[in-house]
Amino acid sequence: MRTRIFREGGPYGVKKTGPDQYTMSISIPSDEDGRTARECPNDDCSPGYFKVKGGTGIKGQEIAFCPYCRHEAEPGDFTTKEQVRYAKDLVLQEAHEGIEGMLKDALGLGPSRKKTIGGGLLSIEMSLKPGQKPVIHRPFEEKIRRDVVCPRCGLDHSVYGLATWCADCGEDIFLTHVESELSVIRTMLGDVERRMETLGVRVAAKDMENCLEDTVSIFEAVLKTLVRRYKRKNGTPVEEIDRLFKKIGNSFQNIVRSVDVFENDVGMKLFDSLSEETVDALARVFEKRHPITHNLGIVDKKYIEKARSSEREGREVLISIREVHQAIDLSLAIFSSLHKRMFSVIRS
Numbered sequence: 001m002r003t004r005i006f007r008e009g010g011p012y013g014v015k016k017t018g019p020d021q022y023t024m025s026i027s028i029p030s031d032e033d034g035r036t037a038r039e040c041p042n043d044d045c046s047p048g049y050f051k052v053k054g055g056t057g058i059k060g061q062e063i064a065f066c067p068y069c070r071h072e073a074e075p076g077d078f079t080t081k082e083q084v085r086y087a088k089d090l091v092l093q094e095a096h097e098g099i100e101g102m103l104k105d106a107l108g109l110g111p112s113r114k115k116t117i118g119g120g121l122l123s124i125e126m127s128l129k130p131g132q133k134p135v136i137h138r139p140f141e142e143k144i145r146r147d148v149v150c151p152r153c154g155l156d157h158s159v160y161g162l163a164t165w166c167a168d169c170g171e172d173i174f175l176t177h178v179e180s181e182l183s184v185i186r187t188m189l190g191d192v193e194r195r196m197e198t199l200g201v202r203v204a205a206k207d208m209e210n211c212l213e214d215t216v217s218i219f220e221a222v223l224k225t226l227v228r229r230y231k232r233k234n235g236t237p238v239e240e241i242d243r244l245f246k247k248i249g250n251s252f253q254n255i256v257r258s259v260d261v262f263e264n265d266v267g268m269k270l271f272d273s274l275s276e277e278t279v280d281a282l283a284r285v286f287e288k289r290h291p292i293t294h295n296l297g298i299v300d301k302k303y304i305e306k307a308r309s310s311e312r313e314g315r316e317v318l319i320s321i322r323e324v325h326q327a328i329d330l331s332l333a334i335f336s337s338l339h340k341r342m343f344s345v346i347r348s
């Protein structure tokens, strides 16, 4: 009589390893680009989700890192919930056949899966109708991502937010992550002229506005990330950091206010080598974001006062591709100087 739920061997190399124990090996499918999803085991980590490309990075890796919080664990500990679901579904599918066979044997049914008990006046016919094999859906994983190649170990991986660490070597590659985020805006800027020709001036103007807004958003996000990490590194209690961030609010969307926060709350200069004119120019470009976001791109009094612009009230704010490119270059210079001053790493 058949007494085993799983047949040994097969595509998953099933092995009976104990009275109630089987082992089988399931390979987790990768996406169309050969990337496998990973999830940080630390519940407090956000977004905690990333992908790594097979065949890149460290070979025979024993410890893997979360790109967002640097949690370190064995690579197998970074499975996503979808991958666990997929593995469980596969196990169920394998068990399906075994259980059906056991049932057939227990009831003494032959290959016809039918049996007649009794005879004459009283006969009962039993039949076993096999249920449908469960359908297995591949793990559903996120698609929108930013790809980054680690300059230290070569790991090609994808992240879904502003990350700091390499998932294989655990090195600080924050600036590489930030550069790849900004390069998306550069690509968009590079297409503005073509879009102006094919879709018109209005669409091109909107494209540039979006690029400027994205640049300011990245500036704010990067400064927040750097300050939070710097405060943590210096042992500032979490509650105090939270209080500080409440106070900071959206200050990092504005250059003058950012300078103040760095001077008074972080204890260092926001810029170390930029001239006053350069900082002034950057501040003016950032000011253009305000009328774009809150006033449909039309100049208002508040903007004129803040940006000391000669643009007349009621006119649309003018942004040039060059200005946004410059803002990106300056932002990167500031990030890299801050990163160096805040987290200078001595390498052996």
Ligand SMILES: [Zn+2]
Binding pocket: 040, 041, 042, 045, 046, 048, 066, 067, 068, 069, 070, 071
């Ligand atoms: Zn994490």
Ligand SMILES: [Zn+2]
Binding pocket: 150, 151, 152, 153, 154, 155, 166, 167, 168, 169, 170, 171
């Ligand atoms: Zn690396």
